[in-house]
Structure formats: structure tokens, C-alpha cells
Amino acid sequence: MQFRQKSKVNSYSLKAGFTLLEVIMVIALMALLATITISYYGNTVGNMNLDDAANAIIYDVRNAQAKAMNGADGNKWGTCFRNPTSGYDIYEIVSPPGVTACSGATIISTFFLPNAVVFSAPSDSNTTSVIFDKITGTTSADSTMTLAYKGQTRNIIITSSGKIY
Structure with missing residues (x-):
């Protein structure tokens, strides 16, 4: 019985490499993943800017309230x-x-909102003031400021009893 040996050159040359279809599919998949990652990253950074701005405002408003409650300079603060x-x-x-x-x-201090973060309340060309009474830290009325960034919003609420969130 004779066995026929296959040529190594022929068997390897037929199986080496990728087909054009496989290469195109891999490139398309990588492009899709890159697009998803970039859009997710952009939204995440935007939400972080919005959250950071809201937290900074809450911190500064609470600081003004604390100064009013402590009677700093004998004045109301706002x-x-x-x-x-x-x-x-x-x-x-x-x-x-x-x-x-x-x-x-x-x-006393002026703070600018971060890039592309804007107030949607108060509306354009308007001003909203929140003034805290001495000692009690209360205000005359509830107030809501709304921050906006690319369709996302965050509300900052200050109640007449002095609660800030």
C-alpha cells in the first residue's frame, strides 16, 4: 500500500491569511465599537460637567447661608x-x-458656569436672587435654578425654610 504525501507548499498556501470579507467585518466592528465608546465618553464628560457645576453652586449657596446664619459682617447674605x-x-x-x-x-465673589453649561432658569436676560436671613438662614420664597448641558438638566432647589439641594 502506498501513501501519497501532500506537498507542504500547496496545503499551506491555501490556508494562510484572511479573506477580504473577514478583514472588512473586523474593521466594521472596530469602527462600531469606537463610535459607541466616543459617544458614551462625550455624554459622561458632559454629565460630569453638569454635576460638578450643580455641586459647586450648592456648596457656594450653602456657604452664603452659613455666613448669614453666623451673622458675618452683621448682614444678610445671598x-x-x-x-x-x-x-x-x-x-x-x-x-x-x-x-x-x-x-x-x-x-463678594463672582463665579462663571463651566463651558457649555448654562442656566435655563432663570431664563435669558433674567436674574434670580436668593437672600438668606440673619441667624435663621431662611429665605422669603422657594427658588429653583435649572442648569442645562446638551439636553441634560439639573435642578438646584432652595426652599424658604433654608433647605438647599
Whole structure:
């Protein structure tokens, strides 16, 4: 009985490499994964900017409330949220409040919202003021400020009893 031996050259040459279809499928899959990763990363960074801005505002408003409760400088303390028609949205720590809360007040600190984060409440060209009473840290009315970034929003709520969240 004779066995026929296959040529090594022929058997390897037929099985080596990838087909064009396999290469195209791998490239398409990698492109799809890259697109998903990039869009997820962009949304995550945006949400982090929005959360960071909201947390910074809450911190600063609580700080102004604490100064009012401690009677710092013997004045009420507050925060003015400004949404100008043009320019950057800002909020200011003020003491003592002016006649109309923000108008004529002494500005202690001014803070700009991070890039692309804006106020949707107060609306364009409006200002909202939150003034804390001495000792009690309460306000005259509930207030809600809304931050927005690429369709996402975060509310900052200040109740008349002084709760900030």
C-alpha cells in the first residue's frame, strides 16, 4: 500500500491569511465599537460637567447661608443668579443685599458656569436672587435654578425654610 504525501507548499498556501470579507467585518466592528465608546465618553464628560457645576453652586449657596446664619459682617447674605442675553452665565455671592436684592448689592465673589453649561432658569436676560436671613438662614420664597448641558438638566432647589439641594 502506498501513501501519497501532500506537498507542504500547496496545503499551506491555501490556508494562510484572511479573506477580504473577514478583514472588512473586523474593521466594521472596530469602527462600531469606537463610535459607541466616543459617544458614551462625550455624554459622561458632559454629565460630569453638569454635576460638578450643580455641586459647586450648592456648596457656594450653602456657604452664603452659613455666613448669614453666623451673622458675618452683621448682614444678610445671598446669591444672585444671572443669565444675560449675551456673555457667560454667572452667579454672585452678595452682602448686604441691595434694594432689589442683586441691584446695588456688594458683590463678594463672582463665579462663571463651566463651558457649555448654562442656566435655563432663570431664563435669558433674567436674574434670580436668593437672600438668606440673619441667624435663621431662611429665605422669603422657594427658588429653583435649572442648569442645562446638551439636553441634560439639573435642578438646584432652595426652599424658604433654608433647605438647599
